[in-house]
Amino acid sequence: MFRKILVANRGEIAIRVMRTCREMGIRSVAIYSEADRTALHPQMADEAYLIGPAPATESYLDFKRVLDAAKKSGAEAIHPGYGFLAENADFVRAVQEADLVFVGPPAQAMQAMGSKTEARRLMKSAGVPIIPGTQQALASTSKAKEAAAKIGYPVLLKAALGGGGKGMRIVEKEEDIERAFSAAAREAKGAFGDDNIYLEKLLPGPRHIEFQILADKHGHVIHLGERECSIQRRHQKVIEETPSVALTPELRRDMGNAAVKAAKACGYVNAGTVECMLDANGNYYFLEMNTRLQVEHPVTEMVTGIDLVKWQLRIAAGEKLTLKQEHIAPRGHAIEARIYAEDVTSGFLPATGFVNFLRVPSGPGIREDSGIAEGSEISRHYDPMISKLVAWGETRDEAVRRLARALREYRIAGVPTTIPFCLFVIEHPRFSSGDFDTRLVDEELHREFMEVPANPEIERSVAAALALAVKQNGSRTNNQRMKTESSTSGWKWSGRRDGIEK
């Protein structure tokens, strides 16, 4: 096993990886940008290196700086987390050229799956069902129109190298395709450095179901069951759970086998996720493979009891996957809420600021994977997801009630969060019924959430409490205090002998 690894990420996922490292007796190395000097993840590591300025392109995305830090620290392997360099095949090659181990799949598998179009070709030949559409990037708007006409509207334009809903546009009718095409291409270029766009039939009301894969270097591949991720807001997952109420044991077995087949088809190694669409008739289609640890991996960990990061590290170190498919026995139900620093009342706009107060929930069945602490800055430079709150229960109902209880316990000030929205969703009868698909949030819940009626009795109490506070503290409490104290003006660089931040 490795003695030291570098975690090429920030926030909650960096901390989550470091926790497993510590439990395995592996020293962890953090990297951080100038904007993250006061962040939590460098504190949680055994070593931490400042690698560059705030923009990710000059820090977390910069191969050379990341590799320099790895070399300086003596790390033997690099865990990429998700996002940033996690699905960059060139980076995988650079890591290997530097004689380091990349904790993830081989560059080849990553590249094959990273290109949605190539992945579709590969899956088709392996016999895994794919959504009707093009298996090539669209050279022009007119090609897009042609393909769309062939499979029929509505269609989905997608970035060939995309993910996370970026570079994606739904097109309902031909006259919208031009505008959507250029917008998707522009967003794709910005997010992935590539503006190739392809097209798929838009499935009416699909569910988003994904399977967790583990594959070792010795040809063993298993799946750890599914995750239901249909609760999405503008293609961004909001709530994830496992098991999915939509799968029968037979369908689970079939889809699981297909997922294993998909992983084998591309020579996959390490942890990965096969995303599928499931239509109302129980037909499933390969959507894409995420060649990394997934944001929502904790729900799988909570029902299987398996630490996925531990297996990522073991597999990267060449160990055999001793888990057998028949040993995977999920227990109970797990559900995750993604907590973003977003202003839900103004249309989910990303929020920035300082976390002036924080008290997180805990107790039976609750796991919090957080990237922040009181005093943390939420900057505009990075993803606004600040924490993941996960609940386990014997039944779906118990898990959901626990999550709701924990969301209510959350105390945070300084930035608005998606907590109210997550709570609204999981307590909605449509969610409880299990009868929903990927359209639920955008088409129903979002609007309903905006119109939640007031609760006069609670508001009366809250109003009285506020009046008392304002009466005592004056009409303005000083929330600016923290900003001033945390500002960089307080910095005094006295160490001049360390090289990496020059």
Place this chain on the structure above:
Amino acid sequence: MFRKILVANRGEIAIRVMRTCREMGIRSVAIYSEADRTALHPQMADEAYLIGPAPATESYLDFKRVLDAAKKSGAEAIHPGYGFLAENADFVRAVQEADLVFVGPPAQAMQAMGSKTEARRLMKSAGVPIIPGTQQALASTSKAKEAAAKIGYPVLLKAALGGGGKGMRIVEKEEDIERAFSAAAREAKGAFGDDNIYLEKLLPGPRHIEFQILADKHGHVIHLGERECSIQRRHQKVIEETPSVALTPELRRDMGNAAVKAAKACGYVNAGTVECMLDANGNYYFLEMNTRLQVEHPVTEMVTGIDLVKWQLRIAAGEKLTLKQEHIAPRGHAIEARIYAEDVTSGFLPATGFVNFLRVPSGPGIREDSGIAEGSEISRHYDPMISKLVAWGETRDEAVRRLARALREYRIAGVPTTIPFCLFVIEHPRFSSGDFDTRLVDEELHREFMEVPANPEIERSVAAALALAVKQNGSRTNNQRMKTESSTSGWKWSGRRDGIEK
């Protein structure tokens, strides 16, 4: 099911019970003393009633005040937590006379088991093995000497109504018995209002193993496996885990059956714990039955997946125990560290003060059942246990490493805690080996802990960090700030219309 229950307790256990209430859609009512006006548990409840001054005898232990609050709030049942009124059969009767439901066993069962001497008689006749000793209280020191001479030294003097190590004294030789007897009686009188003392043979190097019981009102009794509680400091549990490395499947089955037999023998209902001593030869003896929820119940919850408080409430409401013995399938390993506000470097003296800073660990496999928040006061009036940190792992090793990781993450200031000692214990080779008994801490680890060698490299870094902080902040940071702000001088009672606190 109840619509509203009163939780007649404070701190972590009150909060833990309230969490399950919230998850079950039951409104919870807190009671609090004047010393607990700023405490966390009243905030966590749906309603909260001030019931009296700081001394427990005038608040948490006062039947009338507790019952008045219950009536005023319209609660239908009372959950006693542990400690305070949890094992007071007179209180159980008073609750019933007030037409409320007591969440716990019937008064009769509680009384039978509350008297250690009567419990011993009962177990003996039910065929459950008991430790050699008296089955009657000792009328005098001379009677004690007589009995001790008969079974041979060393002996253990124990309060007939005792528990938690209070009112207990080991006596090695006859000349010490007089002093020990009066000390035990005095402590018993103070803690339990009864100075009856009995005597048992002191087993050489026993393990403390206990079984969790659930029994409904319809005659169904099951056990949920054992907890290993041999890691004790002066008879106070420090670390608890499940399963115990000392039990074979056969022994577990036998002891489990004996525990069920014990519960049936006294007509037990609700959650309870049968404590046993296990000697080096695999012989086990009934020690006592705790007729309430146990501090360490979370380890059982984590391996079985069962919410014990939920079942307590269901059983109290008359529901049938639908769990069958054969359905109880523990998974993995769980371990709990009790975190006390105690000054470990000065011999574990209880500490008081304000929690000036708090950041608690979380992440994979960690559950924190805490009774405090930043700003909380640890007063001299109540038990100094502030939190329980619990870890689950696929294996014992994984659970222990997770707990160690989480203990290292804990950030707290304002009061010293037992965190360093818990960490020392679980990382000690004797603990890892599993080869230990109840003497381990008192005879070996406590002394070793006091002599832990310095770690010059870490100390160098820490010293540099401190010097930087002192240089910037001056030689004294203002820790007094919080005390002043939280002092009762800030209180303004403006509500004159509520009756209960008059």
Place this chain on the structure above:
Amino acid sequence: MKKDIYYVRMKDREFKVAFEKDGVFIDGVPLPAELVPTAHKAFVKARIHDQILAFPIDQNDEEVRFLFSGREYIAQVEDERQRTLHSLESAGEETGAGVTIKAPMPGLVVKVEVNVGDSIERGQGIAVVEAMKMENEVRAQGGGIVKDIRVKDGQAVEKGEVLVVIE
């Protein structure tokens, strides 16, 4: 002594909280209420009737914003003096010309989608602002004629910066 009165507005409801010698009154109804001291100035803790409410707040000159029991609240709190001042101010405001469309968050203007002189409708897209690698369309909250465009494509904007003025 002048009565201590505070007006708390949340969404479309307003509560009048009066502190009098014999207690706290909300909309004229007595309500047992007291503050519980906390170490954190922005952490409100109060006993209201038989409940202890505790929530941290974000307060600025215009509003108090907070999360309580999983719900978000935005409130305006005024005492009597402030209320009088504000009513005087808003009386004068009517004469102000034009509606401004502001950047809802800090980011980069990707594209301004209107030109001066365009007639636009409520809900129409005005500009695309990129933040956190996502494009967000800024829409008109009301209709009118575009009078002034204050930003151009590629420009970085702060939250609240005026993008376009509509009349």
Place this chain on the structure above:
Amino acid sequence: MKKDIYYVRMKDREFKVAFEKDGVFIDGVPLPAELVPTAHKAFVKARIHDQILAFPIDQNDEEVRFLFSGREYIAQVEDERQRTLHSLESAGEETGAGVTIKAPMPGLVVKVEVNVGDSIERGQGIAVVEAMKMENEVRAQGGGIVKDIRVKDGQAVEKGEVLVVIE
């Protein structure tokens, strides 16, 4: 400008931390070190070489106490001026008479176990103090003759209150 020197004593080790124009030196060896700003004054966060240490501290006039990575530290920090003062003070202390045995925590004196004039040994029980319903025996940290008893059975004592004076 006078050199900025701090002495940090932990258990039996002492570190000399010098802040000079070209960096921080610990026991004469250069060590890259800087404070990281925090919102909480009692929360120390510093970059020391390639590690970021963060821990809250309890500081009083005599010592700094803190938990870091699951270990407890008690440290004395002095600058040069304080060091000079202290060395002067302690030189005078030698003439002080008697050793005091203090209450280690607030509680109730259950029983004083010695009498004036008793000759006692190090480790001998002096008094029983009850706190949190547990009896705790206070033992002599050194031997001598009991000169004065300052408390009686049943008396409530504060932490640090003198129970007995030994000579």
